[in-house]
Amino acid sequence: SQQGEEDPQALSIQEGENATMNCSYKTSINNLQWYRQNSGRGLVHLILIRSNEREKHSGRLRVTLDTSKKSSSLLITASRAADTASYFCATDALYSGNTPLVFGKGTRLSVIA
Amino acid sequence: NAGVTQTPKFQVLKTGQSMTLQCAQDMNHEYMSWYRQDPGMGLRLIHYSVGAGITDQGEVPNGYNVSRSTTEDFPLRLLSAAPSQTSVYFCASSYPSKNEQFFGPGTRLTVL
Numbered sequence: 001s002q003q004g005e006e007d008p009q010a011l012s013i014q015e016g017e018n019a020t021m022n023c024s025y026k027t028s029i030n031n032l033q034w035y036r037q038n039s040g041r042g043l044v045h046l047i048l049i050r051s052n053e054r055e056k057h058s059g060r061l062r063v064t065l066d067t068s069k070k071s072s073s074l075l076i077t078a079s080r081a082a083d084t085a086s087y088f089c090a091t092d093a094l095y096s097g098n099t100p101l102v103f104g105k106g107t108r109l110s111v112i113a
Numbered sequence: 114n115a116g117v118t119q120t121p122k123f124q125v126l127k128t129g130q131s132m133t134l135q136c137a138q139d140m141n142h143e144y145m146s147w148y149r150q151d152p153g154m155g156l157r158l159i160h161y162s163v164g165a166g167i168t169d170q171g172e173v174p175n176g177y178n179v180s181r182s183t184t185e186d187f188p189l190r191l192l193s194a195a196p197s198q199t200s201v202y203f204c205a206s207s208y209p210s211k212n213e214q215f216f217g218p219g220t221r222l223t224v225l
Contacts, residue, residue, distance in 0.1 A: 030211065042117075042203055042216030043156075088155065092211040098163045100146050100171070101214065105155035 004032070004089040004104035012110040019076040021107040023089030024069075030092040032065060033101065034074050037086045046074075046087075051094075081113045115139050119204050119217035126194040126224045134189040134220050136204030142215070144207045145187040149173065149200040150219075156203065162187055194224045 004025045013019050023032065031050045035043040049056045049065045049072065056063045062075040076083055086108050090101040120135045138145065146161035148171075158171030162181040176198060178190040187206075191198060204217040 033213070035214075040219075042218050043205075043214070044216070045213040048213065090214075098161075098169070100144075100158055100161050101211065102158075103148075103156040105153065 004091050004102065006087070006089055006104045006107040008107060009105070010108045010110070012112065013079055015079060015081055015111055015113050017079055019079050019083070019109055019111070021074050021087055021109070023072045023074070023104060025072075025089075025091045026070065028067070028070075028094040030094055030096075032072050032092070033090045034061075034063060034072075035088045035090060035103075037088065037106070039085070043088060076109075079109075079111045081111050083109060084111045085109060117204055117206055117215050117217035119202075119220050121220060122218065123221050124223070126191075126222065128195060128224060130194050132191050132194065134191070134202055134204075134222070136187045136189065136217060137185050138187075138204075138206040138215070139185065140206065140208070140215065141184060142206035142208040143184065144209065145181070146171070146205050146214075147177070147179065147187070147189045148203045148205065149198075150203060151200050159189065159202075191222075196224045198222065199224045 004023045007022045033048045034046040037043045047058050060077045065072045086106040088106045090103045117138045143164045147159040148156040157173050160179040162168045168179050202220045205214040207214045
């Protein structure tokens with residue numbers, strides 16, 4: 001069962017614009033991670049934010065976490081055509097023991113040059 | 114480091130055939146897992162392992178077997194392939210279990 005759900009399912013923007021995608025989840029978490037998948041490739045880890053953190057930055061990426069709303073957002077600033085990919089959130093549920101991360105269905109981002 | 118490798122990259126099977134998807138990692142990761150990815154379904158967990166000799170079922174384990182005899186290798190066996198198993202299969206590893214997952218390039222499987 002999906003723990004995280006990304007929104008929107010698809011997003012199309014012009015190069016240079018900012019892209020924001022959201023992830024909502026159902027149960028309390030230890031951490032939340034964002035991954036990128038280029039077409040036909042495996043997923044690549046972008047950033048991990050822990051439940052006691054509210055915001056993290058990595059280059060042009062900014063991730064926020066609101067545990068009261070059980071949601072996270074990924075902002076990509078000054079987007080480039082190379083950012084075209086699918087983006088997934090994955091959650092480590094609290095008290096889940098060794099059970100692996102649960103991935104959402106992803107947001108497909110298209111950046112038009 | 115080669116990271117996580119998967120073979121084959123592509124495979125076509127007939128219904129009822131069996132095969133093994135190979136996964137290997139050279140990062141000494143204890144934690145390995147198998148996912149399948151279908152259009153509109155995201156990634157669904159098939160089986161996972163927290164170390165050599167230890168495996169457990171995920172969300173969609175039916176029709177698949179795994180074993181973990183070494184830290185490096187985690188093969189996925191399809192016992193009797195069905196068209197519903199047409200999918201892209203990804204292997205992932207990490208150390209420790211809930212931190213950054215390293216994914217292989219995937220195996221695209223078609224069952225006719």
